[in-house]
Amino acid sequence: MDSTIIILCIVAFFAGLVDSIVGGGGLIQTPAGLILLPNSPIAQVIGSLKIPSFTGTFFAAITFLKRVKIPFVRLLSFSIIAFSASYFGSFCLTKMNNAFMKPVIFIILILIAIYTFTKKDFGQASKNGNLTFPLYKGLLICLCIGFYDGFIGPGAGSLLVIAFISWLGFDFLQANAHAKVVNLATNMGSIVLFVMKGSILWSIAIPMALCNAVGGFIGSRLAIAKGNKFIRKVFLFVIIATLCRLGYDVFLH
Numbered sequence: 298m299d300s301t302i303i304i305l306c307i308v309a310f311f312a313g314l315v316d317s318i319v320g321g322g323g324l325i326q327t328p329a330g331l332i333l334l335p336n337s338p339i340a341q342v343i344g345s346l347k348i349p350s351f352t353g354t355f356f357a358a359i360t361f362l363k364r365v366k367i368p369f370v371r372l373l374s375f376s377i378i379a380f381s382a383s384y385f386g387s388f389c390l391t392k393m394n395n396a397f398m399k400p401v402i403f404i405i406l407i408l409i410a411i412y413t414f415t416k417k418d419f420g421q422a423s424k425n426g427n428l429t430f431p432l433y434k435g436l437l438i439c440l441c442i443g444f445y446d447g448f449i450g451p452g453a454g455s456l457l458v459i460a461f462i463s464w465l466g467f468d469f470l471q472a473n474a475h476a477k478v479v480n481l482a483t484n485m486g487s488i489v490l491f492v493m494k495g496s497i498l499w500s501i502a503i504p505m506a507l508c509n510a511v512g513g514f515i516g517s518r519l520a521i522a523k524g525n526k527f528i529r530k531v532f533l534f535v536i537i538a539t540l541c542r543l544g545y546d547v548f549l550h
Contacts, residue, residue, distance in 0.1 A: 301333050301334070302500075302501060302504055302505075304329070304333060305329060305330065305333060305501060305504075305505050306504050306505055306507075306508040307508070308325060308326055308329040308330075308505075309326060309349045309353075309505040309506070309508040309509040309512065310508040310509065310511060310512040311325055311512060312325040312326040312349070312350075312353070312509060312512065313349070313352075313353030313357075313508065313509035313510065313511065313512025313513040313514075313516060314512035314513070314515060314516040314519075315512075315516065315531065316350070316353055316354065316357070316454055316509075316512075316513065316516070317353060317354070317356075317357035317360075317477070317512065317513040317514075317515075317516030317517040317520065318473075318516045318517070318519060318520045318527075318531045322350065322353065322454070322509075323346070323350060323450050323453070323454075324538055326346050326349065326350065326505075326509075327342075327343070327346060327450065330342045330343075330345070330346050334498075334501070337498065338496070340391065340491070340494070340496045341496050341497070341498055342498075343390075343450070343491075343496075344487075344488075344491030344492075344494070344496035344497045345496075345497050345498040345499075345501050345502040345505075346502075346505070347484055347487045347488045347491060347497075348488065348497065348499075348502035348503070348505070348506045349502065349505040349506040349508070349509035349510075350484050350509065351481065351484040351485060351488060351506070352506040352507070352509050352510040352513070353506075353509035353510050353512055353513030354454075354477055354480050354481045354484055354513060355481055355510070355513070356510045356513045356514045356517070357477050357513040357514070357516065357517040358474075358477035358478055358480075358481050360514065360517035360518060360521065361470075361473055361474035361477050361517055361520075361521070362474060362477075362478070364470065364474065364521050365470060365471055365474035365475075367474065367475065367478060371432070371435065372478060374432065374435075374436060375435060375436070375439050375475070375478060375479050375482070376478065376479070376481070376482040377482075378436050378439040378440050378443060379439040379440075379442075379443035379446075379479045379480075379482035379483045379486070380443070380482040380483070380485055380486040381443070381486065382439065382440045382441075382442075382443030382444040382447065382483070382486070383443045383444065383446050383447035383482070383483035383484070383485075383486030383487050384447060384486035384487070384489060384490050385444060385447065386443065386444040386445065386446065386447025386448035386449075386486075386487075387447035387448065387486065387487040387490040387491065388447075388490055389447075389448050390447065390448050390449075391490075391494070434464055434465060435465065435475075438457065438460045438461065438464065438465075438479075439479050439482075442456050442457050442460065442479070442483075443479065443482070443483045443486070446480070446483040446484075446487070447483060447486055447487050447490075453480065453483065454476055454477075454480050457472070457475070457476035457479055457480060458472045458473060458476050461475050461476060470520070470521070470524070473520060477517075
């Protein structure tokens with residue numbers, strides 16, 4: 298068991314690193330948890346992995362918010378909607394099988410990858426320098442992807458980045474800052490539900506959380522230092538990794 302925790306902690310560090318740069322850390326962490334903890338109920342594994350996801354996102358969010366200022370009203374409203382949607386999504390997850398969604402997500406991610414590869418200026422420059430937009434657009438993003446994160450999960454951070462860039466006109470740095478705040482709220486929504494149901498293995502969750510937090514701190518500073526081009530490259534890598542993972546689940550597993 299000790300060696301399993303060590304491996305999971307290493308995985309958590311890299312998941313936090315990737316997640317803080319562009320999202321998608323769950324694509325690293327979740328498969329590892331399911332493979333290394335085969336005797337634990339899936340709800341326990343998923344619930345336990347939400348704790349390190351939260352800590353990594355927390356430290357990444359703090360770092361990004363020092364660079365990108367988000368108005369308090371927007372911060373609060375986004376967080377409330379994302380928390381509620383994620384809580385409801387996690388509740389639905391405990392009631393039904395979500396495997397039918399994977400082929401749909403697979404197709405969506407192929408379209409995202411093609412769009413990002415062909416559109417070289419995607420997220421490279423802000424089309425919305427003052428970060429103003431109709432509030433309902435941001436709330437709708439938080440509602441839809443918040444539910445998705447609670448119900449299915451993988452790639453939610455990347456989807457938030459895409460939505461903020463394509464619909465609100467942000468660049469990668471602006472989108473990442475907003476995505477981290479929303480992702481923090483979605484993780485908390487799921488955590489509250491899983492804690493209420495007693496589905497968290499704290500002996501695994503806490504050491505993983507510490508490692509994920511370190512990865513999140515380092516990754517967010519890298520993203521800010523390297524800028525939009527670096528974030529775009531990592532973004533494309535994560536999208537391709539997501540496609541490979543979901544492709545395996547849909548066609549081979």
